[in-house]
Amino acid sequence: MATVEELKLRVRELENELIKCKQKQSAMDKAHNQEQHRPKIDKMSSEVVDSNPYSRLMALKRMGIVKDYEKIRTFTVAVVGVGGVGSVTAEMLTRCGIGKLILFDYDKVELANMNRLFFQPHQAGLSKVEAAEHTLRNINPDVSFETHNYNITTMDNFAHFMERISFGGLEEGKPVDLILSCVDNFEARMAINTACNELGQIWMESGVSENAVSGHIQLIIPGETACFACAPPLIVAANIDEKTLKREGVCAASLPTTMGVVAGILVQNVLKYLLKFGTVSHYLGYNAMKDFFPTMAMKANPQCNDRYCRMQQEEYKNTASGETVGETEQSLEELMAQMRKL
Numbered sequence: 001m002a003t004v005e006e007l008k009l010r011v012r013e014l015e016n017e018l019i020k021c022k023q024k025q026s027a028m029d030k031a032h033n034q035e036q037h038r039p040k041i042d043k044m045s046s047e048v049v050d051s052n053p054y055s056r057l058m059a060l061k062r063m064g065i066v067k068d069y070e071k072i073r074t075f076t077v078a079v080v081g082v083g084g085v086g087s088v089t090a091e092m093l094t095r096c097g098i099g100k101l102i103l104f105d106y107d108k109v110e111l112a113n114m115n116r117l118f119f120q121p122h123q124a125g126l127s128k129v130e131a132a133e134h135t136l137r138n139i140n141p142d143v144s145f146e147t148h149n150y151n152i153t154t155m156d157n158f159a160h161f162m163e164r165i166s167f168g169g170l171e172e173g174k175p176v177d178l179i180l181s182c183v184d185n186f187e188a189r190m191a192i193n194t195a196c197n198e199l200g201q202i203w204m205e206s207g208v209s210e211n212a213v214s215g216h217i218q219l220i221i222p223g224e225t226a227c228f229a230c231a232p233p234l235i236v237a238a239n240i241d242e243k244t245l246k247r248e249g250v251c252a253a254s255l256p257t258t259m260g261v262v263a264g265i266l267v268q269n270v271l272k273y274l275l276k277f278g279t280v281s282h283y284l285g286y287n288a289m290k291d292f293f294p295t296m297a298m299k300a301n302p303q304c305n306d307r308y309c310r311m312q313q314e315e316y317k318n319t320a321s322g323e324t325v326g327e328t329e330q331s332l333e334e335l336m337a338q339m340r341k342l
């Protein structure tokens with residue numbers, strides 16, 4: 001006999017299936033009327049012809065940068081937040097031929113978003129995930145898409161979010177390979193952090209400041225590198241409800257430039273991590289005022305408030321071969337001192 005919770009989860013799954021069917025149908029109808037879809041491509045080829053959408057990517061092999069570019073088709077990446085950074089991130093991964101994208105966002109496209117890249121005025125009013133899937137499918141029909149139009153921080157949705165990142169991989173039943181946080185608030189970041197610590201899931205965090213002139217990306221390997229709760233921003237540490245900080249009529253600034261740069265360094269790090277080339281950044285900041293790109297690595301905090309983080313640290317200690325994050329690894333105290341100087 002299924003419990004009420006299990007049934008609720010099942011209802012939500014079926015609702016999502018229905019939404020997806022409707023989206024596919026409407027995307028197909030629209031495509032029929034106005035767009036030309038290319039057929040799917042079974043195997044990525046390096047053939048240099050104008051009609052091959054992958055020739056420039058496969059050339060990375062000939063240039064000696066990537067050993068096995070085709071492997072990109074085996075990966076599933078979940079993108080949480082399809083706004084100024086997340087939408088551009090999803091587009092880059094789609095153009096690179098990622099295997100599967102799972103998009104999470106509860107918001108709708110608005111004209112107030114038009115100062116950023118990706119969305120177009122005629123999409124105003126559509127859900128961001130629905131509009132994004134339609135555009136992305138048209139750009140690259142080889143990519144599999146799964147979209148969820150909800151806020152991951154509510155209890156029911158969080159359970160479903162955990163379920164999809166645990167089992168929503170390209171091969172159903174397998175976990176996703178990577179989660180990208182492209183959200184604009186701490187509550188959602190903490191939800192992703194909690195889920196990833198519990199599941200031991202590697203993720204990357206990204207952020208752009210409210211004054212639009214700085215941003216960062218960060219790689220989080222549970223138990224190994226600092227999680228979001230290991231060195232929490234003051235607002236999280238002091239348990240302040242961030243909604244109470246938002247002043248009426250005052251909105252955050254944003255620039256397509258800063259958001260594009262942050263999406264670019266985020267996806268660059270994703271490609272390096274998945275396809276194993278170059279050095280994967282543990283933290284890379286961007287200060288637009290001074291064109292300054294600080295990098296650093298942060299160890300997990302043994303006193304972290306998240307008990308799953310502490311458990312992952314124990315596990316890492318027991319299994320790791322003494323390998324550390326990198327030579328630049330710093331203690332939290334050193335790091336805070338450095339941040340204050342910036």
Ligand SMILES: [Zn+2]
Nearest residue numbers: 227230304309
């Ligand atoms: Zn932690």
